[in-house]
Amino acid sequence: MGGLLAARALSEAFDRVTLVERDELGAEARDRRGVPQGRHVHVLLPRGSQVLGSLFPGIADELGAQGVPHTQLARQIRFVVSGHRLVRGHLGPTMLQPTRATLEHAVRGRVAALPGVEFVNGCDVTGLVSTGGRVTGARFVRRAGGGAEEVVEGDLVVDALGRSGRSIEWVSRLGFARPPEERIQVGIRYASCFMRTPPDALAPEQGILVGPVPGRTRAMAFMACEGDRWLLTVAGMAGDHPPTEPDALMAYLDTIAPPDVREVIGKSERLSDVVTHTFPASLRRRYEKLRAYPDGLLVFADGLCSFNPVYGQGMTVASLEAEALRTCLEGGDRGLAGRFYRAAAKVIEPAWQLSAAGDLALPEIKGPRSLATRLINRYVARLHRVGATDVAVADAFWRVAGYLDPTPALLRPKVALRVFTR
Numbered sequence: 001m002g003g004l005l006a007a008r009a010l011s012e013a014f015d016r017v018t019l020v021e022r023d024e025l026g027a028e029a030r031d032r033r034g035v036p037q038g039r040h041v042h043v044l045l046p047r048g049s050q051v052l053g054s055l056f057p058g059i060a061d062e063l064g065a066q067g068v069p070h071t072q073l074a075r076q077i078r079f080v081v082s083g084h085r086l087v088r089g090h091l092g093p094t095m096l097q098p099t100r101a102t103l104e105h106a107v108r109g110r111v112a113a114l115p116g117v118e119f120v121n122g123c124d125v126t127g128l129v130s131t132g133g134r135v136t137g138a139r140f141v142r143r144a145g146g147g148a149e150e151v152v153e154g155d156l157v158v159d160a161l162g163r164s165g166r167s168i169e170w171v172s173r174l175g176f177a178r179p180p181e182e183r184i185q186v187g188i189r190y191a192s193c194f195m196r197t198p199p200d201a202l203a204p205e206q207g208i209l210v211g212p213v214p215g216r217t218r219a220m221a222f223m224a225c226e227g228d229r230w231l232l233t234v235a236g237m238a239g240d241h242p243p244t245e246p247d248a249l250m251a252y253l254d255t256i257a258p259p260d261v262r263e264v265i266g267k268s269e270r271l272s273d274v275v276t277h278t279f280p281a282s283l284r285r286r287y288e289k290l291r292a293y294p295d296g297l298l299v300f301a302d303g304l305c306s307f308n309p310v311y312g313q314g315m316t317v318a319s320l321e322a323e324a325l326r327t328c329l330e331g332g333d334r335g336l337a338g339r340f341y342r343a344a345a346k347v348i349e350p351a352w353q354l355s356a357a358g359d360l361a362l363p364e365i366k367g368p369r370s371l372a373t374r375l376i377n378r379y380v381a382r383l384h385r386v387g388a389t390d391v392a393v394a395d396a397f398w399r400v401a402g403y404l405d406p407t408p409a410l411l412r413p414k415v416a417l418r419v420f421t422r
């Protein structure tokens with residue numbers, strides 16, 4: 001997703017954009033090896049849905065025609081957070097609810113239609129090409145082709161290889177320092193499967209999200225998606241991992257799901273095997289703090305920051321990075337890496353703060369808690385409690401969680417007054 005979104009921004013500034021991808025990509029929307037996280041719930045937050053719509057006009061309708069739900073966040077998602085079920089809010093932010101495979105397929109189709117864009121699939125990127133401290137291309141090997149290294153040259157190389165992209169090592173071999181890192185050990189595992197519920201069993205709700213609480217580091221998401229299916233994801237943090245055996249998974253779910261939801265899941269048909277994904281730690285690489293970095297190279301999306309997935313931030317942040325890249329490219333090539341990393345850091349910072357604060361609200365997660373973090377977490381826990389009955393407070397939270405308002409919006413006087421007095 002990062003590579004596709006970056007390509008959208010790059011295609012405005014360069015005559016030719018080449019996407020080199022490890023997987024062979026068929027004509028159909030499919031889960032694939034290179035994106036193992038794609039088989040689990042992948043929420044595109046309202047802000048991400050908006051940015052995607054502005055980068056690819058009409059994509060929401062295109063997805064809608066494929067049966068992708070278009071959900072009223074505050075009215076059709078049941079959100080149980082800090083142990084409190086938020087009251088239904090006003091009509092407001094909406095979000096698209098495709099599976100990751102369908103979303104990526106639609107975005108790839110749009111990117112493929114851009115002038116000058118070329119896909120080179122089934123190839124492993126193996127290194128960089130550089131001259132005089134400037135990156136001038138990338139090396140790759142065709143998976144089916146017997147191993148001879150080939151080179152794609154470029155004025156700019158973007159590493160969108162995900163969290164484990166290796167440009168960090170390739171650049172350090174050129175003599176540049178590695179970026180400082182921040183890490184929060186969340187030790188989370190997802191277990192997911194598709195289900196078919198009895199007709200309209202949860203209507204008008206299109207999704208149920210239950211977050212972890214101190215003492216129970218378990219969470220769940222049950223989300224409607226295209227194909228008249230629901231995707232169930234059960235998650236456990238701090239090593240309290242969900243089992244994969246279906247009956248044991250249901251027993252684990254008993255400790256998280258609201259009883260009516262658990263009953264519907266019990267009556268639903270399981271359409272797929274249970275698959276898992278383990279995510280050890282949220283990881284932020286502070287490229288903006290480096291004094292020296294090679295020209296001609298940028299790291300993008302999860303390579304910059306990969307967040308604890310329970311907050312559903314990664315793709316929305318990547319779409320905002322694409323907007324930032326577009327603006328930086330308008331300013332030309334000079335100092336591009338520094339300008340982009342600073343702009344990306346502004347996008348990442350609030351998302352990182354939001355997820356870090358959420359993680360550190362759980363005593364089971366290790367990490368330093370400043371006085372400010374502790375005070376904010378107490379305030380937010382109270383806000384969630386008030387949001388169980390107060391629509392204005394719940395709406396304010398929805399907007400921040402959906403990335404439509406900055407986090408300080410939760411401290412605005414009209415919200416804070418209600419939080420403290422109710």
Ligand SMILES: Cc1cc2nc3c(=O)[nH]c(=O)nc-3n(C[C@H](O)[C@H](O)[C@H](O)COP(=O)(O)OP(=O)(O)OC[C@H]3O[C@@H](n4cnc5c(N)ncnc54)[C@H](O)[C@@H]3O)c2cc1C
Pocket residue numbers: 001002003020021022023033034035037040041042043044045123124125126160161162163165190277279300301302303309311312313314315316318
């Ligand atoms: C379990 C889980 C659940 C998540 N849920 C959400 C969610 O609800 N909402 C959300 O917004 N985000 C979510 N995310 C995050 C989201 O998946 C990423 O933020 C998003 O995909 C952007 O990542 P990316 O483009 O950097 O990397 P990826 O999407 O992982 O893509 C990396 C690409 O690089 C390719 N590649 C890797 N190495 C090579 C190589 N050497 N040569 C060639 N190609 C290579 C891979 O095949 C892949 O296509 C979740 C993540 C996880 C782990």
